[in-house]
Amino acid sequence: MANDFAKQPLLPALVDPPHQPLKNVTAKKKRFRRCRTTPPEDFTPESIKHGASFPDLKFIFSNFRPNFKQVSLFLVVYLGAGCVCFYLVKDQIKGEKTNGILDALYFCIVTMTTVGYGDLVPNSVTTKLLACAFVFTGMAIGALFLSRAADYLVEKQEVLIIKALHMRCKHGQAHTLKEIETKRVKYKFYTTTLLLAVIMLIGTIFLLKVEKLNLVDAFYCVCSTITTLGYGDKSFSTKGGRVFAVFWIITGTICLAQFFLYLAELNTENRQKLLAKWVLTRRMTFMDLEAADLDDDGAVGAAEFIIYKLKEMGKITQEDIALVMEEFEELDVDQSGTISNSDLIIAQSTR
Numbered sequence: 001m002a003n004d005f006a007k008q009p010l011l012p013a014l015v016d017p018p019h020q021p022l023k024n025v026t027a028k029k030k031r032f033r034r035c036r037t038t039p040p041e042d043f044t045p046e047s048i049k050h051g052a053s054f055p056d057l058k059f060i061f062s063n064f065r066p067n068f069k070q071v072s073l074f075l076v077v078y079l080g081a082g083c084v085c086f087y088l089v090k091d092q093i094k095g096e097k098t099n100g101i102l103d104a105l106y107f108c109i110v111t112m113t114t115v116g117y118g119d120l121v122p123n124s125v126t127t128k129l130l131a132c133a134f135v136f137t138g139m140a141i142g143a144l145f146l147s148r149a150a151d152y153l154v155e156k157q158e159v160l161i162i163k164a165l166h167m168r169c170k171h172g173q174a175h176t177l178k179e180i181e182t183k184r185v186k187y188k189f190y191t192t193t194l195l196l197a198v199i200m201l202i203g204t205i206f207l208l209k210v211e212k213l214n215l216v217d218a219f220y221c222v223c224s225t226i227t228t229l230g231y232g233d234k235s236f237s238t239k240g241g242r243v244f245a246v247f248w249i250i251t252g253t254i255c256l257a258q259f260f261l262y263l264a265e266l267n268t269e270n271r272q273k274l275l276a277k278w279v280l281t282r283r284m285t286f287m288d289l290e291a292a293d294l295d296d297d298g299a300v301g302a303a304e305f306i307i308y309k310l311k312e313m314g315k316i317t318q319e320d321i322a323l324v325m326e327e328f329e330e331l332d333v334d335q336s337g338t339i340s341n342s343d344l345i346i347a348q349s350t351r
Contacts, residue, residue, distance in 0.1 A: 074145075078108075078137060078138060079112075082104070082108035082138075083108060085104075085130055085134075086130065089124070089126055090103065092122065092123050092124035092126060093120055093121065093122055093123060093127055094123040095118075096119045102243065102246075103120060103242070106236070106245060107120050109246050110230070110245075110249070111131055111138055112141070112142050113250065114230075115228050115229075115249060117230045117231075117232040118232030118235075119236075142254075145250075185269050186266060188262045189259075189266045192258050196255045196259050200223075200252070202248070203218075203222040203225070203226075203252065204219050206248070213234065217234050220234060225249060225252060225253075226249075226255075226256045227256065228253060272313075272314070275313060275314065276313050279312045292304050292307075292308035307321065331343055331344065
């Protein structure tokens with residue numbers, strides 16, 4: 001019985017549509033392209049629509065999609081170049097110094113992440129210009145590394161967290177993968193929150209034990225660092241502290257940025273679900289029926305109803321429908337209202 005159900009089409013009424021005269025079909029297609037918009041409400045899908053694409057920007061950056069390894073290589077090259085440059089001008093940087101190479105690397109990290117404690121500052125025209133160049137370069141590389149590294153780390157932990165949450169449930173791998181797909185944003189947010197808490201705890205403990213700060217000052221330094229506030233009254237001043245800071249500052253700032261990103265995504269997803277629930281539970285009115293009746297035949301079919309509801313939810317727009325209908329009309333060579341094998345053969349031969 002389960003197999004029979006699986007074989008059933010999503011829209012049974014559309015599998016074998018009733019035959020209509022050519023004239024009516026042609027008229028219906030034209031009306032379908034110019035289908036009405038949904039009745040105005042206090043809030044509409046357009047008001048909360050997000051993730052719109054920009055063709056021009058997409059075209060410009062379509063060939064520039066570095067993966068995690070490539071971004072990591074960019075970061076290594078950036079830090080290496082910065083370390084060499086600032087080591088050569090180490091005498092033109094004033095502040096609390098420990099080791100020449102370590103201080104140069106530490107200065108690069110603090111500059112790239114825009115923390116700017118002020119414990120090391122450029123003290124000449126050359127170092128100031130270098131700092132200006134490296135802060136912009138570092139922010140660009142940092143943004144790339146943030147988007148790739150955080151996703152990589154979070155996605156690696158997703159399955160482990162879901163398995164831990166469902167450890168006592170006897171579900172297979174298919175169920176786990178389905179759980180990940182349906183609640184991906186939520187689990188990413190949970191994972192990032194957990195990682196952020198662990199990073200803040202490790203940083204606080206380190207500052208307590210190594211930098212000898214009290215509990216309040218250690219937590220204060222952690223918060224001012226990962227938020228890139230960087231007052232500078234509390235920072236990593238020892239050699240061991242700066243070695244730790246090189247890795248901890250990058251990890252902490254990236255994790256906090258991803259935390260707020262996933263929080264915004266989760267909020268948007270919840271709003272979209274609330275809108276979908278409102279659309280699906282509110283009563284159908286005569287005005288809705290008229291707007292959904294795309295072919296003006298006094299009745300609403302399954303396809304018309306689905307398109308109307310998807311427009312209300314903000315899943316599709318009138319422009320999307322027009323583009324799809326343009327492609328349909330190009331493929332429907334014989335203007336029969338359906339696409340057949342012969343239509344595809346003719347359409348492919350003419351392109």
